[in-house]
Each structure stands twice: as structure tokens, then as C-alpha cells.
Amino acid sequence: MALPYLKNEDGVFNLYVDGIPFIALAGEIHNSSASDLTYMQQKVWPNLRGLNLNTVIVPVYWELTEPNQGEYDFQLVDGIIEQARKENVRLVLLWFGLWKNGKSSYVPGWVKRNDETYFQAVYQNKGTSDTISPLCDEAIKADATAFRQLMAHLKKVDSDRHTVIMVQVENEIGFLESDRDYSDMANDQFNLAIPDELGVIFGKTGTWKEAFADDAEEYFMAYHYARAVEHIARSGSEEYPLPMFVNAWLEQFPWNPGSYPTGGPIAKVMPIWKAAAPTICLYAPDIYVKNFMEVCEEYSAGNGNPLFIPEARRDAASVTNVFYAIGKHDALCFSPFGIEDFLAPPEDFAEYDMGLLMNLNIDFSAFDVRGSGPYLARSYELLGNMTGIIQKYRGTGKMTGFLQNLEPGCILSFSKYDLKITYKIKQEGKPVSGGLVIEVADNEFILVGVGFSVEVLPKRGVPSKTGYVRIEEGAFIQEQWVRGRVLNGDEAAYGFAVGSFPSALRVELY
Template identity: 35%
Template sequence: MFTVKGKPFMPMGGQSKNSSAYNAEELASAIAGVKALGGNTLEAPVYWEQVEPQERQFDFSSVDMLLEECRKNDLHLIVLWFATWKNGEMRYCPGWIKTDKQRFFRVLRSDGVPMNILSSFCEEALHADARAFRALMGHLKEKDSDTETVISVQVENEPGILGCDRDYGPEANAALSGAVPSELLEHVKGLEEGSVWEVLQKNGSKEHGSWEEVFGVKGGEFCTAWSIAKYIDHIAAEGRAIYNLPMYTNAWLSFPGWPIPGFYPAGGPVRSTLDIWKFATPHLDLIAPDIYSVNYSDYRIICEDYLRPDNPLFVPESGPDGLNARNMLRALADYNAIGYFCFGVDSILDMEGNLLEDAVLFAESFRSVMSLLPLIQKYRGTGKVHAVVEEDYQMNQSFEFEQYIGAVPFINMGPASDNKDHRHARNPKLIEGRPKHGLIIEAGPQEFYLAGNFHLFMVPGSGPGWLDALKMSLVLTPVDYLSVEEGYLTETGEFVPTRTRNGDESVFGSFWTTPYCGVVRIVLTP
């Protein structure tokens, strides 16, 4: 999906805090955070209230600041359009929108009280947002089409209705009582699986009817989802007609086990409405989940929901902590993520520019990913990218390679990790006791690339003597190697060795790597 100068590009980095793009000083801290991670891309907001302070009078100086600062630091940029929706509300709309409540009418609660949310049924709001977005895309085309600093635009942010299950205004009520669009109904019938199809079946698979007649108690949420999705798709279509960049929107997820609309922005692109959103938004390239859950059972469900044939997995927000680090590795290795970002990247450094302790493990994992990025792109989706993730109470993690069995022990392996030269001076504070983490890339039957903080033991996967080799792996070397080297990858994926290991540094079937080794390349004897 993402390209730069016609070549595939995998964006990795961080998102600035919500207010960090108002001035250069705060933006600098976000850029410093991305650089500390070794990332290649910054996600930063562009605020409707700032670019159109007076109706039809545009000021793109803040956008120019973003472009300039990213270019200075050799970073790409994903623009986040904070407009009609930001986290299920309208906080970033211009003052002239906020004060004219008749022209730009709000969502009404069930008791008739207006909320701080523009109604998706408000045509004036739709046209105003689309006009501003067209102007933004025109400015980006003029200022950046040659440079291609901006690789994508997020249209709105976590859209939906926060605090109520749906819009109870007269326009919304009329839509709810009206017929479900025939094109949507035909599409859902043809799915033959998924949340929306199951609801349709449960309610008798009707051929026509109102939203509540066709979808029962889910009718209100589905009608809301259809309205918001069509609103956003219209804005995306208007923008792409001016400058055809990849576009997506992101999702504030429903809570697993407590999926009540209003606790998350109702009508947003959550698992229960995702099929409606995908059909209603042909001008969006994908729907991206913001994943803060560190519980892997929940995380796995989210990845499986959003990784679909019509929707690659892209994570625009996560937490910059150790628990999210291990899920990042899984997303890249197991769910073929095409990009990954942490939120609040401007808060991972102290006043002296050093990583905060809580962010060290995430940064180590992130840097390991970046060191292997060309190969991650090359082998994504092949099953050759493996995540090393240490779970609580787990003794080891095993891997089935094409011709070998690998194991990463989650215990202290003793002096092997001390066998470094002066370039690999160990920092015990950063290494000892840290969970094992990293990636293994199986580039061929005998060729492996490692990055992270772990030991990899390997034995033959089959053949005469493999069991004896496994039993003796702590005493003898069960596999023979042609070379073990430390180094780095070029942008094209070429490995450049900087240090050769042999003897004590690569015996007993143990190949180790730390965050300070760079990439370790192993070539075994056939």
C-alpha cells in the first residue's frame, strides 16, 4: 500500500501527542522520539481549527512546518486529519463550526440533549469538512508531490459517537426508520460469514425493511456505522480527486467482553460493523485498529479481525512499553503488519534526551525490527518471519524451520553472552533480567538472520541421529556452520558484515544476539 518514489515502503515510527504539532518546539520532541527508536516515519495531526480559522480562509503554515521538520530529519510523514471526529467528538473543529449550532447541528442524546459531536447527517458539516480536506490535499500536492515526504493521510480520528449508542436527532431517526440500502443488503447476504451476516440471519434474513426490522437491536448501531462511513468516504473521495495519496481511518476498538456502543465511539469501524465499513468506504485503502490491549488473547482477536483479504493489518497507535513491544513483534511476524506506530513518541525521552526506563524494552525491540526491515518486507506473508516473545512462566519457545528445529530458552544462559569484543560492552542494567525478544528470519534452508536479545539453539529437524543431537546439544555442537557474522542490512537488503564469530562465540548450537550486536547472520553447512 505505501510507496515512496514508486518503491514499496514500510512505515515504522511514532505518533506525536494530540497537541504536539501546534509549534516547532513540541514537534521537535516527537521527532527526537522517532529518531531514538530508529523509525522512518512520524504520524502527526493537522488540525482543521488551525488550517481554516475563518471560513474559506486557509492557513497551511503548520503543515509547512511539519514538512520542513520531517525533511530536515530524513523522516516521512503520515498526516492525521483531525476534523469532524477526533476520538468520537469534535474538539478540533474551527470556532465558526462550534458556535453555529443551527447550521452545524449536533448529535442528540435519547433525552434530546445535544452532544459535543457533529451529526453525520449534517450536510453542511460534511461539505465544510470536505472543502477543507480538498484544500489540504491541494496544498500537499503543490508542496510535496515531488519530494513525497507525506506517504499517507488518515481521514478523521477514531470516528463515532462517544457517550451514546446512536444519534437520536430527527434526521437520524428518519434514516433509522427508512429502508436499509438495497446495495448494502445484497452485499451482506453474499458474505456468508461475519458479524453483520450473522445478525442478518438471526433476524430472519429479510429481503427489505427498516434497519431495526432487518437487523433487530443492532439496527441503530449499523445505521450509524453506515452514515459515518459514507460521510468519511465522501471526504476521502474529494481529497483523492485532488491528490491521490493512500488513505485510511482508524478505530477506537470495542471492548472484548463488553462491546457496548457509547463506551467506544458508536458507529465506528469496530469488529461488529467492519463489514459495513469496508463496503461503504471504497476510497479508503484500509481500516486500522488502535491497539492498546496488552492481553495477548485480546490482541490476537483484534489482529485476526482486521487482517482480511480486503484489509491489511496496519497499527497506527499502540503503547510504547514492553508489553506492547512483544505484541508488535507478533503483529509483524504472525499477522503480516505493513506498519506499526506507538502513540506519544514525544514522551519516551527524559529532559537529557535519554530513553525513559519504561520505554527501553520497546525501543530495543523496535530497533531490532528496524535493523531487519528490508527482510521483513521481503519475507512478509511467507511464514519465514518468526517472533521471539517471552511469556510469563514459559521456559522456552520452539520453532520449526524448513530443515531444523530451533529453541530459545527463557533462562539465564551464563557466560556465552559475555563473549564480546570492545564494541559490544555489556550494559547489565539494560540486558540482565530483560525478557527475551526479537525476530528470526529464515532466508533459506541454511540461512538465518537474528536481531533482538536471545539465544537460539538449533538441531537437525529429522534424519539419523537427530534425537541424539538434541540430547547432546548442551555438550556438543549439533549443527555445523559455515559462518556466523554480525553486521547490518542496506536499504536493499544486502548484508554487510562487520564482525566474524567463531569458536567460543558460536558453539554448543547456541547463536546469540543482543540489541548491541546489530544483525546476526548464520549460514549452516548443508
């Protein structure tokens, strides 16, 4: 059977797994959880079983894979794959190699101890960083060799099962606390002419500074990180060509490169990454910021990139985001971070260093998981049972999503009717309003989501009235609608509503 692959079908991207379109209702585990199989067995998998996940996003560590140069140990990888098969979920693997969150903390000890061969990026004041320079060819070659071995091993143990469906190359790449690397190697390269492929894309010539002025430093780093990742990804893809992607730590206040990892695949440098790293199939935002809709727009198919969210906020207010991402932007993945906490007892929640979050300018509320688990589990249950109907309407214009913002509601326009959506008042610790709507026929709609009321209106300028034939609560079970209550009387006198817990309605109109 064919490997998992990504396909652009008339402007809509689909991820095919075992020949069938697949949407990852996922969660990413904590950074260190997968370093011990017993911990996974006792502390992770039991807490995931009630969440209705179909995919788990799991790190693979270079330092544990190649503890001594040229000696490889894949016991952890094999164990995680075996555990995932028993749990009947797919895996997306994160290669924690040269770079993770702007640092090089996951490289093996033999790399850390040899800083002459594997040299670090340098700050403008000549201070040495904890980040290996993206211009260090020897480090890139070493990472690429290890990644090739990993992919060859996956081919050996998983090519017949496809438990692993995608691989992320590195994690939140970039250089923190500086606009670029000021090592001698980087300084020499910065003063050279820009690469020909960038000259063609941007219509520029000259040195980096001459061509890109105030953006020169960030564009320079983006090119060299992308070039390094291409070498690593291509090396692995030659062995086993699973879809490979990179993720982005997004721009954030005060918006200058270095306050976020400079050179990472943020939206504005995506053209550079695409030119320098053609093996990478998509660019994935880690969305902890509050402007979720804006980020989805930047990273969606309208910009030639399928929306894939490998890390998302953990707070209850953000649980609704999955409906919007899939309904509005045909997202291929939604995945809150630290997923093993969502249904864990409070005493098992991971502790976060608030000082660290403050130093990194990360919103504390993004990591507050209290109350999120039951909402996410229900959202995933509803969506997981209707992925077939979602696939049917992707890209047709008959499916959309909506999400509460500063407005009191929105108007959604369909072929014969307009739907007036009114959001419920926001409540602390509760999901915001939002959902997904599918026009399954001219007079029939499916609505799934949280916290909104609906009034059906005739099309603007059309002199007619509208009414309800039937309003049903219910859910899809194995892609078939199974109704619950039929709403009428008081429950339908002034429109109809979806309550504060994720639920679904089928509405027939006249």
C-alpha cells in the same frame, strides 16, 4: 515519480514510496504538539533524532486550517513538512476534522457556534453530545471542502518530494456513551429499510432493527460514519490521491457500543465500512489493549486488510511487538503514541489525567513510557537496516514472528528444521520476549528480537541429529550482514540465546 500507493501483490500488501516498498518505523506525536512550530523545533524533533524513525505521524487541525469559513491557513502544514525534510523523515498526516476520539473538539469556532446548521448527535435521554452527528450533511460538506483544500495544497507543495506519504481521515471515529445517535434525523433514518448494498452483503432486508436485531444500532452508525468519511476522503482524493485510511478505537470491556466509540471501524463492521467508503485503503487498529496478537490477526491481510498500526502502547513491555507485527503479519507500520517522550528527560514527559484514563477504561500501563526509549531505538535500528531483506521474504512463508504469551515458548517449523523458542521470564519494566525469524537458506537463519533462547530440532519423525556450523552476533548495515562475536563453547553448548536488549543472530546449521 509516482505518488505513494498501496498494492496487493499475491496476497501481500506493499506500500510503495518513490517506487520502492516502504515499511514505516514510526511514532505518533502528542495531539497538540504540531500546533506550534517552535514547540516542534525545541521539544519534539530533538527527542526523535535518536530513535531511528523513518516516519512521524502528525496531526493537522481543521480549527487552525480554516479559522474563518472559506479562509485557509497552511503555514503550520508547510512548516511541519519543511522540518520533516530537514530531519529526513516521511510524514503521515492525521486530519483532525469533524471527529477525533468520538468527539468534535477540533472543528472551527464557526462550526461550534452554529449548532443549528451543524447539529450534534443526541443521547437516548435526549441529552446533547459534543459530537456532530454523522447524519449532518452540512457539517460533512464543510469538512470535505476543507479537506479538499488541504489535499490541493499538499499537491502544490509536496507532489515532487512525497514527504507526506499517507493521510488518515478523522481520528478514532464513533459516538461515545451511546449505542447510536438519537437525533430526529437519525431516528427517521433508523426506521427506514437498510441500504441495498448492505442487503446484498448480509443477505438481509427490512429496517435496521429487523435486519440486524441487537447489532442494529452499531451497524447503523458504522454505515453513516463510513458514508460521511467517504464523502470527505473522495473530495480530497480528487485533488491529490494519496493513500487514505481510518483508525479504530478498539472494542473494550464491557464490550457494549458506547463504551468504545460506536460506529468506528472495528473489525466486525469492517464489511460495512468497505462497502460505504471505497476510497479508504485500509483500516488501522490503535492497539492499547494487551491482546496484541489477536488484534493483529483481525486487522491483517488474511482478512483482506494490510496491518498498519498508527498508535501502539508506550510501555517497555510492548517494544517487542514491532518484531512480531512485521515478521508474522507483514505490517506496513508500527508507531507508538507520544513518541517525543521516549528519549525525553523524565521532567518533560507528558502528564496524563488518570481520572480520564479510568473513565475511558484505558489501561494505565499502556501510557507508561519509562525505559522504553533505548529499546525502541535499538529495535528500529536493527529493522531499519534490514528492510530490504524483510521485503524479500514477505509472503514467502520463510519469515515469521513470535511473541510471548501464557505459554513458555513455541515451535516454529521450517523446511529442514524446527526451532524451539523458549521465552525468558517476564520482568517488570522490561520488554517481553519475541522476535522475527527469516529462513534465508535451508541451513541458514537470521533471528532478530528480545529475550529468548533457541534449540534447533530435526523435523518431527526424521531420524537425524542437528548441529551448528556457526552462530554469529551482528547486525545488518545497509542491508549487508556484519558479524560481531562468533558464539561457541559455553555460549552455544545448549542452543543459543538473544538477550534482554534487542539484537540479531545469524545461524548456520547442519
